[in-house]
Amino acid sequence: MNGAPRVRNAAGTHHDEDLVNLEPMVRRVVGARVKDPHAVDDLVQETLARVVAARSRIEADSLPQYAAVTARNLVASMATRSIRARERSHLLVDDPEDEDAPVADVLLREERHIVMTALAKLPDADRLLLLAHEVEGQDTATIASGNGSTPGAVAARLFRARANLRVEYLFAAEQLEPPTDRCRPVLRAISSADRRRQQDLDAAGHLLRCTTCARLRALLGARRGEQDEEGVVRVPVARDADVVLARQKAREVAAEVGFSATDMTLVATAISEVTRNIVKFAERGEVVLTLIRHEHRQGIHVVARDVGPGIEDPEEAMRDGFSTCQGFGLGLPGAKRLMDHFELTSNAGEGTTVTMEKWLP
């Protein structure tokens, strides 16, 4: 196992029954994935040994989860090893550890360098907290009592600090500096999955404008293995055909909500109007469709945003008959009449966002 010295051994022996209770659970986890009984025994022992080693850093009630994850990881790495062994069974001499060592060593050093750079970029408070918890092995209760806080608050701060570290890690690994002042706060808000902060920062608008952040966001998502939120459909909009796609997607979401054929057509028509403006006036944008619920009522929430030139006088644009493009109206007053809620925000030079809602009657 790891050569790191055990920092604290104070947990004592009276917790050993926890460990005994864990064994059947670990055995189930491993047994469900591995057939060979000897291998199961080995893996269970290995898992328990690791749990003991890490015990001082883990709170008692999260011990079972930790044990389960450790067991799964060990099973996975055993599987990789056995596949490797099978692939190499035709070789007379196989010394896998040695062969990859130079490469592995370089990678390890590079990784270390990236992490160091990222750590250096973190705010002092974040860095100290992470070091205390992850390196020195202090648990949240100890840290909390040290600075007059609560374990919960410390855990929340740790969560944010890790989120910030992920962002700095990406910047360091990709060897780039954030191109604007807003990139760092936006990515941090995304990394910590803080919806309210994302909204305050207009994170979605920034991602449309900043290609660097859009790319890093995808990497952040990949690192955390997460998909887009459930019940949210995003349609990127850049050309005429996307207008048709957006309204078809809107129909699908509206059907899920349970709208009648008439209401689905009203929603699709409104989306057609606002999406066309993106194609006509802005280079690109997106339509985000969300299923919404509020006190037993359901509806569809539509955001159409772009990074175009913006509308100079939004009030005038909402007047019937107003038009700037080859004598066609913007269709905005029409879209407003089709929906229950309609809001237009636009700043000249920064793009336009239309928010619309339609509720089930």
Added chain:
Amino acid sequence: MKIDEGPSRARAPVPASILSQGTNLIVSIHTALDDEQLMLLQRDLLDRVGRQRAKGILIDVAALDVLDSFAIRTLADLAYMAQLRGAETVVVGISPEVAMAMVRLAVEMPLMRTALDLEEGLQCLTS
């Protein structure tokens, strides 16, 4: 309106078929059309009015999921331009849902005649 840039993305022909029956052009649209396809269809029909000496155009829009302000305007413009070239236009196949959305949109359809379906549309043109 933007035209597709780059030769890599050649446009498929407009998914609509145009039959000529006597002096009438019968247009049936197969799927939802985007703005560019609508404009192409409009141009094509105007050309055919001259080439085939058509007196009437009948457009079946039942397959269009949505008739928004742009689609309505394009059809209305077509009707006006065709009339200037001596042909009458009738639009058929507007579903109840689409009709309701059009009324809410409150876009006028000047000069364009409508009928329930193909049969009545043809009667409109021959009478």
